[in-house]
Amino acid sequence: MRETLADWRPAIDEAIADLVPRDIDADYLESFFGPPTYEYDPDGIQRALSTPLWDLLDRGGKRWRAVLFLVFMEGFGEDPAEYLPYACIPEILHNGTIIVDDVEDGAAIRRGEPALHRVYGRDIALNVGNAMYFLPLKVITQDPADLPAGRRLAAYEMLMHELNRTHLGQGVDICWHNEREVRISTDQYLEMCACKTGCLGRIVARLAATITDQPAEVEAAIATYAELTAVAFQIGDDILDVENSLGRAGEFGKEFGNDIREGKKTLLVIHAMGESEPVRAQRLQAILEADENTDDEIIEALKILEDAGSIEYARERALELAAEARAAIDGLDFDAETTRKLEEFTEFVIERDE
Amino acid sequence: MRETLADWRPAIDEAIADLVPRDIDADYLESFFGPPTYEYDPDGIQRALSTPLWDLLDRGGKRWRAVLFLVFMEGFGEDPAEYLPYACIPEILHNGTIIVDDVEDGAAIRRGEPALHRVYGRDIALNVGNAMYFLPLKVITQDPADLPAGRRLAAYEMLMHELNRTHLGQGVDICWHNEREVRISTDQYLEMCACKTGCLGRIVARLAATITDQPAEVEAAIATYAELTAVAFQIGDDILDVENSLGRAGEFGKEFGNDIREGKKTLLVIHAMGESEPVRAQRLQAILEADENTDDEIIEALKILEDAGSIEYARERALELAAEARAAIDGLDFDAETTRKLEEFTEFVIERDE
Known part of the structure; x- marks a missing residue:
């Protein structure tokens, strides 16, 4: 286990970036969402998904849900580093609920900056918040732990x-x-x-x-x-x-x-x-x-x-x-x-x- | 198969009402969502979930996603009536996306009446729309077809x-x-x-x-x-x-x-x-x-x-x-x-x- 719990944050963020990269391209889209029927628009998906998601995550947050997961895994005798993709599941879900809650409450500020719907519009904010309810659940299908x-x-x-x-x-x-x-x-x-x-x-x-x-x-x-x-x-x-x-x-x-x-x-x-x-x-x-x-x-x-x-x-x-x-x-x-x-x-x- | 496709609508709505009854009580909550840790508030859940959901469904809609599902099931030699809970899955998902889309677009009217967020407030509308993304997925767990x-x-x-x-x-x-x-x-x-x-x-x-x-x-x-x-x-x-x-x-x-x-x-x-x-x-x-x-x-x-x-x-x-x-x-x-x-x-x- 890392020295202090906060030390996990960079590794957790790296694991999240494996699920939703900071820069979206056609290769990622094809591997994560499957081949398109026609043709993806990576530029649109960048702005609809990755940019607002990382804006929120980069504002801070302790990632304590992911850290608690890793503490449990170590307690069960596993190497936590091997299960980082699973640690992202509750963390991305949680941040998705934050975006949606802020729209529901009409909140002005989130983590010291304007709430996401004030930066990107209510439509983009809501859609990325909802996308974050389903994105991490793909980890179970990807099955990195070979369950x-x-x-x-x-x-x-x-x-x-x-x-x-x-x-x-x-x-x-x-x-x-x-x-x-x-x-x-x-x-x-x-x-x-x-x-x-x-x-x-x-x-x-x-x-x-x-x-x-x-x-x-x-x-x-x-x-x-x-x-x-x-x-x-x-x-x-x-x-x-x-x-x-x-x-x-x-x-x-x-x-x-x-x-x-x-x-x-x-x-x-x-x-x-x-x-x-x-x-x-x-x-x-x-x-x-x-x-x-x-x-x-x-x-x-x-x-x-x-x-x-x-x-x-x-x-x-x-x-x-x-x-x-x-x-x-x-x-x-x-x-x-x-x-x-x-x-x-x-x-x-x-x-x-x- | 019923004479015309529209004949299925009452049976579909009955199956939806088995998942989300028009009148919420503590027994339903306990059987569908599991026993509470402390105590449910059926009255609050009535107003947060069931009332807005049925308001939208009772306005109309052809339920064609559910009907199409039943046509496939019959085509595969099954009795469609036995699979009605599954037919509700795409139907409830679809109506959930309608509520969320209307919030995203700031739509005024839906099926000839004020959009749900104009009747119940944006917060209630959004939450019921999102709840409808997960409610029907419980059918797979309930497993009425014993898969x-x-x-x-x-x-x-x-x-x-x-x-x-x-x-x-x-x-x-x-x-x-x-x-x-x-x-x-x-x-x-x-x-x-x-x-x-x-x-x-x-x-x-x-x-x-x-x-x-x-x-x-x-x-x-x-x-x-x-x-x-x-x-x-x-x-x-x-x-x-x-x-x-x-x-x-x-x-x-x-x-x-x-x-x-x-x-x-x-x-x-x-x-x-x-x-x-x-x-x-x-x-x-x-x-x-x-x-x-x-x-x-x-x-x-x-x-x-x-x-x-x-x-x-x-x-x-x-x-x-x-x-x-x-x-x-x-x-x-x-x-x-x-x-x-x-x-x-x-x-x-x-x-x-x-």
Whole structure:
């Protein structure tokens, strides 16, 4: 294993470039997509696919889904470098969802630069985002690890299962944003996270288990680990938005309170609605459902969350989930180094400050 | 086989409703998507998924991809009614691409009513469109026809191959719309159609062949038939837009010349650019690349296409493609009734007037 996890990034990007080269030519198109019936237009495919994809990837991102996959592979006694094409699967899928999410939300900025649909147009951005849902799944067919047919089939069935649930989670999350009332339970919120964010984590784990033909209980254990870690990460995101907003509120020119402005029904909001006095709960709901808010209203909503103890509550839930994630892999046969890396992942997702 | 092809529509819609019921409840969610980790929100999934999907389907559509699949199955000596879940695969995929295309184009109307993103918001529309890319692929896993594992794997590999090419075709088509110059060749145009429209046809044919375990040459022949028929259909679309526009131009309140207004590089445009005098070709290009056009300019562009003989040229090419499609299945062992139905499909796509 490389010294630190970040060392993998150049190798991961090289593997992605083997799937979608920075420069598209007819030879690549013929080998990846099969011979044309008539004649490909490499120039058009360059601009429709490769240029926007690499624009997004070159802006950064930690590639942690790919790295987590490689950690699992090493934990299963394999040489991770031999499985880099598979590591690209969750990574390209994830970046595809980012592009599509940004179109859905009408987001302005992504990784410090204008969102892709603002650079290339909504049509190109959407199409490349969707293409990224199918491009990496070709790796299973290309079969660089020379897997038996049964495992390739299991990989496809797993991917279809998890990608279906991803869209369920995204669907209800959007629905809740658009609803006025806060009507959902904590368990429904956690389910949304488990589907929307957790399923991509499950893909990372289950792909590693499928390729190395692990027993069902090992696959289930690491899938649970990855799902719980992803849910904790999502809650960490919600906490960060509130904490950074409380820190920034009133600072000139700084955006704050984005989740409140979008009317997001986060775990903190669900908690505060149940724990606040009725008059304050109603006030929180009114601010969330308004189409526009003043800065003072945002500060008022943040205070309601703070006073209800919702930040501490959410942090405790995230810590519990991270502990459950570690417990899920406790009985497994991983070496001490792999276990340490996997534990570090569960800590990182809560303790990060950006 | 039912008396006429249209008779299949109720049975097809029932099969789609088995995959995505009109009314979502927790039992369906658990059986289709697996048990939740925490708790599903059936109400949210109703509004994010089922309601918009059925809104679109209930507006009409001929379900001809599903019908074509059933014709193939009968041609292979199977009882089509037993394979209805598989017939839903290309049909749901196709309707998903319609929703996404409408978001990409910013379309106002679909099947006589406001496009889905205008009814439910861009976020819900996009997510349901994308969900429809994965929902039907679950049928292969559910395996109602009890296929051996090898054929299920072949079906997934085929679907990934064709869906990747679909996004290539859509990508270059968008690219060309956004370009000012008409720089593409006839073969590149036909390739775009073969990818964008043809691959969904190929899925219809190859799925029927895979399920019934046809020899490779039979699968290739019916895939070619379906691809060529779909390309002819696309050219038929381009011709209809011009012919209807020439008929309607000047009629009060009627839209006309949509393809020209969008700057679409159709087969007719590519032909006219090559066949017109330089001064008229330049004029056509100038009208296509303008952000806005007057009605007189649209009529001028339509006249350039008409004078260059581009309508006849495109019709001849479409007829050639339809003849090639019929020739592709000529050597196959289909009964006379199946052959007649397959030939009818190739005629319908060119001779329709809407």
